Amino acid sequence: MARLVLQQPGETCANMDVSGHRLLAPSDDQELQQVFQEITSRPVAEKYTEAIRSAIDYVLDGQRTGRFDLLSPKVHPGERASVGAKLEYEVLRSFDWPKAKPLDTSISGAAVDIKATVGDNWAVPSEAHCQLCLCTKIQLKKNRHRTWLMRTHRSWLYRGSGNKDGKRGIAVEALEKWSMPLYDWSPLPVNPLTYLTEEQASEILADKPGQEQRMLILFGYLKGVIIPRSVLETVGAGKRDPVRRARAIKERAAQRGLLLLCGTWQEDRDLAAARNISLPRDDWIALPIDKTTNLES
Structure with missing residues (x-):
């Protein structure tokens, strides 16, 4: 990935599609704070743990395939990656959130995108640039997961990693500085x-x-x-x-x-x-x- 020199809160975002808006630190982003309060009023880690368990069980399809380990050579890398896509629907079901445009759901009246990865980064689509995103990282080898709430400003996304669909990864430094963890690293359900x-x-x-x-x-x-x-x-x-x-x-x-x-x-x-x-x-x-x-x- 190309090195990204991060713009700071208070500066104007580099997103030319949304003119003139300023970068906000999480503490100054009222919409983000409202969504954070709504989510964390519930047992977030427990709900995500159960949602991840369901997504993994769905991909393994053990009742037909006899598979039980997502890291097994019997599981194709594409199937492994599809856990993230399935998790979106499991999270909506677990929290009883609606499927709502323009992104994935609406929480406290705000549009929110739901992303998950079993790799090192997320693929944030162009329609979610500068929007609120729930970003879940599933570390299979370490058997743990964690989720952050972040406004994924384009200025905090890797410019050099965008694909033809406009998807970009989140800069590590931006995630560390300007996201809000919803819970600490939590153990994955073990089969x-x-x-x-x-x-x-x-x-x-x-x-x-x-x-x-x-x-x-x-x-x-x-x-x-x-x-x-x-x-x-x-x-x-x-x-x-x-x-x-x-x-x-x-x-x-x-x-x-x-x-x-x-x-x-x-x-x-x-x-x-x-x-x-x-x-x-x-x-x-x-x-x-x-x-x-x-x-x-």
Whole structure:
């Protein structure tokens, strides 16, 4: 990228399409401040974490492909990059924001663009230059994510990185100085299948034995780990109703000393809560049974 000498707040922006407007520091940008206050009145990190989890699950399509790791060679780089595009819709759904022109949504009456990247920078389109942008960075290798709110003035975008669509990257210094982080770096949702050895994963995802036996093996390997519904669907890729298969093995799991709990049922959530475990709806966990008390240990 070409080196960018940044203009400072108070100077006139270099955007010739929007004549005469001045660069504003975040503290002086009333519209930005209003949007920031509206967003941060909610559990932002939690909502983004869940949205990213959904976007990654969608791209992996584990219930049909058996894939569970976005960094796997089985995932094409183009698919990996498409997480950002899918995340836009997951964020709109999670926050219950409308899909609204001229950008992606409207928050507190202000037009806002939603951007995400699994790389080093964002591709800010020409229509979002000098507009408010939510910029999410997903660092797959470091297993974390973070989101900033920024007015992406053209003066703070790389001039030399624009493509034929007018998309440009954000200068690192501008992001550091004139954006507002919505939350600190937060851990990405981890697919529990990545905790398995290669040999264990191959065993779990093999065609044989049947689904129920492989799920018993899965819960045995991952005792005490919360198992999302999507993982069961991945284990049963291409098969019918894997969640029903999980329900069917509860007695067999108990014979192996495992208490299977599912967040769909209040009783199971209460049993998990008694062990200081918050079990989300539709998710599963296998806990060792304490035979002396007939409760999980």
